[in-house]
Amino acid sequence: MTTGGVNPETFQRTKDAGAMSWGCWSIKKRRVLGGFQVGCYSVEHYDGDASEVRSWLYFSMCNHGSKSGGADTRRDAIIQAKLSMNYCDKCAMLAK
Numbered sequence: 001m002t003t004g005g006v007n008p009e010t011f012q013r014t015k016d017a018g019a020m021s022w023g024c025w026s027i028k029k030r031r032v033l034g035g036f037q038v039g040c041y042s043v044e045h046y047d048g049d050a051s052e053v054r055s056w057l058y059f060s061m062c063n064h065g066s067k068s069g070g071a072d073t074r075r076d077a078i079i080q081a082k083l084s085m086n087y088c089d090k091c092a093m094l095a096k
Helices: 008-016 074-081 089-095
Strands: 024-030 035-044 056-061 067-071
Touching: 008 024, 024 074, 035 074, 035 089, 056 074, 067 074
Parallel strands: none
Antiparallel strands: 024 035, 035 056, 056 067
């Protein structure tokens, strides 16, 4: 749906597209989940509780609110976003 740099312009575009929180630099409707959205976030700019991923640069979070483990690269965060069914029970149910 929308992807961009780690900056306020991108954060606003992804919020407008349905991202749950500020700091989302990529949000996609995942086909395997019936179009459910999963976003990639910058830990530094995330406006929610990022205590469990604080030592990382990025993480992924589905719109159920379940967070992946942290990631050091944007590429790794995108890979995690595609696997939300591994860290979110609700996404796992959608994938069946």
